[in-house]
Amino acid sequence: MNSRLRPADRAAPDYWLMPHRDVRRILPRLSLTLLLAWLVLYPILVAVADAAHGDALGTFVSRTGEWAALWASVWVSLASVVLAAAIGVPLALLFEWLDFPGRKTLGSLVALPAVLPPFVGVIAFLFLYGESGFVARAVQGVFGLNRAPWRLQGAGAILLVHAYSMYVYFYLFTRAGLAKLDASLFEAAQALGAGRWQVLSRVTLPLLRPALAGAALLVFMTALGSFSAPYVFGGGFRVMTTQIVATKLNGELPLAMVETVALALVAIVGLAVLRRTEGDDLLTALGKGTAPRRRAIRRPAVRGLATAAGWLFATLLLLPHLTLALVSLVPYGSWTTEAVPPVLSLVNYQRLFGEPERLRPLVNSLWMAAVSTLAALLLALAAGALVGRRGPGGRGGRGGQFRGPIEALVALPWALPGTVFAIALAATFSVSSPLTLRWILVGTVILLPLAYVVRNLPVTGRAVLAGYRQLDPAFAEAAASLGAGRWATLRRVTLPLLRPALAAGASLAFVTALGDFVTSIVLYTYDNRPISIEIMSSLRVSELGVAAAFGVILMVVSAVVLGLGARR
C-alpha cells in the first residue's frame, strides 16, 4: 500500500474508527513528533523544572547583577537592531537604485560578513581594533603615545561588532524587498504629485515593512543570543549569555538554570512582539512586478565619489579578515613593538598541520559538523516527507496530522539563544534515568554534536520544508503513474528536485556547526574540543599567530562550503 505517496487527506479522521491504513500514516508522524520533542522541547522543560527547584529563584531576584545583565541583553539587542538598520537600509537603497562602476562586485562583497562565523569576525576585530591591534598601534605611532589610545571593551565594543556583523540582515532583506517592488507603484505616486521623499516615506517604506520587520527580528534574536562578542569584549560588562556561562563555571548550577529560563523568556517575548509588527506581506499579495530601472549617476564627479565611497566601504568591511590573514603569518614572539610585523612566514600553518595535537581540533570540528549536519538533514527530510507536501493538484491541502507540532518543534531552537540549549542539554543529560529518557552524556564526545544537531534543525528544516512546499505534487504523482514506488520516487524525482534546497540548508548548517563557540564552550570535552575553543586557548597563551591561522582555515572552509551550497 503506497500510503506515503497519496496526498494528505483533508477530512479530519475519526481516530476511534481509524482503518489500518490511517494508522500506518499516523504512526511515522507521531514517532517523529516524539523524537523531536525529546530532542528539542524536553531539555527546556528539564531546565524549567530545575530552575523552579530550590531557592535559586530567590537568589536571582535579590541580586542586582542578574537584573543588570538581563537588562543589558535587552538594550544591547535593541540598539543592535537600530545600528544594523541605520547601516543596512541606506546601503540597500544605494545598491538597488543607483548604478555606478563596480556596483555588482561591491554589492556581493557587502554581504560578506553574513557568511563568516561570528567568532572569526570577533577575533579579527580584536586584531584590528583591539588595544594592541593594527589601528591602535598606528595611532600610537603617529601621535607618539606610550600607551594604547583606547581599550576595545564594554558595551560600545559589543555594539560595534554587532553592527558590523548584523547590518547584513537589513541589507539583504531590504534588497530582496526592493526587488519585488513594481516600478508602476512609484510612477503612480509621482503622477499623484508625490516628491522623492514622499514616495520613500509613503510608498517604499510601508511596503518594505514586512522585510524590515523580518530583519529586525533576526537581528534582535541574533544579538540576544550573541556570546562571542560579549565574551571577548565585554570585560566587566555582562549580558545574560556570558552571565550564564560564568555562573555555571562558578558551580552555581541551579542559578544558571534560572538565568537560562529568564533569557529564554525574554527571547520568546521578543519573538512574539516583533512577529506582530511584521504584518501581511502585501508585496506577495500584489504579485511580482517589474523592478524600477536603476538610475545611472551621470555627473563624473558624483560618479567618482560614489565609486570611491563604495570601494572604501568594502575595504573597511574586508579589513578585519585581511588582518586575520596577516596575523596568521606572524611567527610566535616575532612581533613586539613594531607598527607592522617584521617577519612573515607559514610556520603557524606548518605547526597546525604538523603537530597532531594541534590538528586534532580541526578534525574534531569537521567530523562533528559533518555528522550533525547529516543528522539534522535527515530529520528535516523526514519532516518534509511526512508533513511538508502541498495538497493535490496545487490546491492548498492541509498536510495532515501533526504538521503544526512538527513544524513548531523544528523551528523552536531558532527562537532560543544557543546558550539556553547548551545549558538545558547539559542539565538533561547529566543524570542517568533511562525511564525518563535521560542518560549521562555530559563528559562524552556525543553531547556536543547532539547540541549541534538541535541548533541546526531550524536551518535544515526551513530549507527542506520550503523546498517541499515549492515542489509540485504532480511530480510525485507523475512518477507514481509511471510505475515508480515510494522509494524510487524519492530517489529519482524528489531528492534530485530538492537538491538546491538540501545543499543550501546543509552548507549553512555545516558552517554554523564548524564555527560554533556558544554551545561548544558549555559542552566540549578535551577529546572533542573544536576549533573555536582551541582559538580561545591559543589567545590565552598569546599564540596570536596560531589562533589567527585557525581563524583563516575556518573562514576559508566556510566560504568554500557556502559557495558549493549556493551552486544551482
Add this chain to the structure above:
Amino acid sequence: MTAFVSLDGVRKRWSPATVVGPVSLEMARGEIVALLGPSGSGKTTVLRLLAGFETPDAGRIAIADEDVTALPPARRRCGMVFQHYALFPHLDVGENVAFGLAQIDRHGRDRKVAGALELVDLTGFERRKPHELSGGQQQRVALARALAPEPRVLLLDEPLSNLDPSLRERTRRELRAVIKRVGITTVFVTHEQEEAFDLGDRVGVLSRGRLEQVGTPDDLYERPASLFVATFVGRANVLQGPTARALGGSEGQVLVIRPEQLRFTDGGLPGLVRERRYTGAAAYYQVETEGGDRLEVVADPGAARVGDRVYVEALRVLAFREGHA
C-alpha cells in the same frame, strides 16, 4: 457492450458539504470519454480516482475486469498527462519519456523512447531539457511519456488549457489523431464544451459531484437529461411564466429553446430587437418581449434591424419541470 473500464457507485467525500459521486460509468475498449463540467463539479476528482491518487470511500473501479479500487497508482497502468504536464525538470526529454520504462533493458528502452517521440512528432528531441521546449512541445512530451509504458488507460487532465487559443485547435486534432492511432481507452477532463465535443466519442457532464448525463454530443445537445445539461451544453434561452406559455410551454414548466430553434414570423410572440450581433453566415438577435424577457434568436443577417418590432415562434422546445435543476 462489455465494459473495459467501469466505475460502479464510486464516491469520495471531502467534507460533509463536498461529496463527489456516487458516479457510475462504463467505457468500451478504445473509447474516448470527455468529462465536462464547471470548476468544482468533481471531474478532476473522478479522474484522480481512476488514476489511484485518491481512494474512494465507496464503490468499485475495474479496468479490464480487474478490480483496481485498492491498487496504488504505480500498479494501475494508467498513463496520465497532467494539467501543467509535470515534466521532470532535472531530466531531459529522453529521460522523461524513459522514466516509466525502468524494467526494460537499455536497447529496448531507447527503441520505445524513439517510438513514443516519433508518435508525437518530436523525433530528435531526446537531449533537450523541458524548459527549452514550447508549451505545445511540452504537452506532446507529456503525452509521449504517458504512452511509452503502454498503459491500459490514458488519463488527461485539462490537456489543452495551458496552450494559446491559436494553438489549441490544432493540438486538439493532433491529440485525437494520436489517441485513435494508438487505439487506447481515454478519459479526459475539460471545462470547454467545444473541446469535449471535438475530442470525445462520448461526453459525461458533471455538476456538483454528480454525473448528470453521459452520451454522444448529439444526445447531450438534442436530448439533455436535465435542465443543467440543457443550459451548460450549448446556447440556450431559459424561459418561465407567460413567455414560456406563449411559446408552447404549460404551467409549471421551464422551457429551454436553442437560438436556432427560434425564428421570426408574421404572427407569434411580439418583441423588440434590442441588439444584433453579426457573425457572417448568420446574426444573433436579442429580442425583448413585452414581459421584459430576453430571447436570443439566430436568423438571416438581413432578417431584422435594431429597433424593429418582430414576432417570434419556436420550432422546437425542451421542457423541464419547474424546480428540478
